[in-house]
Amino acid sequence: MTLVLSSCGGETSTQPSTDEQIDGVVRVVADDTQNFDKDRYTAAAGSVEIEYVLDGFQAHNLLIEGFEGEMVLEVENGETSTGSISLESGRYVLYCDIAGHREAGMEAQLLVE
Template sequence: MRSKTAIRKPVGSIGAVVATALLAGACGGGSGSSSVAVEPEDGVLRIVADDTHDFDADAYVVSAGELRVDYVQSGFQNHTLVIEGIEDQMRLEVENGGRDSGTVTLQPGRYIIYCDVAGHRDGGMEARLLVE
């Protein structure tokens, strides 16, 4: 995990640029989401879903402890967001351009986030969540 320091903390600008770039490129379609790790901005981790059954990044990097997640659907379909193994702690649900947010408390480790709508995870709707 120590090698992660290079993309640590200048909270704000880097994440904003990455998120903007990902949104701008979101029409590329398919499973080709960026492998860039996205970090929270101002303590809020923003995750965007669309109608390609994919999240806006392959990996999200956050600090241990309480995390606020803001989940946005830029398309129309119904999607959820849960964390594997602790699905009971937080379940966000969006559709039709909407958003949902929630808070979860995380121990350090490697997690998988996914959408639990039938067939979506099998279609590639999962991503890594690294908690440092």
């Protein structure tokens, strides 16, 4: 007996429009425990917008390894900071460069595809 599993791929691939995708924002949340809310973030290649949200009071910043000269987001006292950077597909590392923070856990992957 043969089981035929027919999956009629009902996925309609959404064509990329010429409009900027607002929901392409990468949201990174930091807190006073010196951690990001995720170990890995994803983004679409091109202009990547990053929203850095501080759920706490301690000062933090956010940089992308190898692109430190292009974007630095800084927050303290519950602030949100946003910035954008042009990235090709690949793996990147996000981190906070305040002394000791990266070692404490403020490091995450950013997967751009």
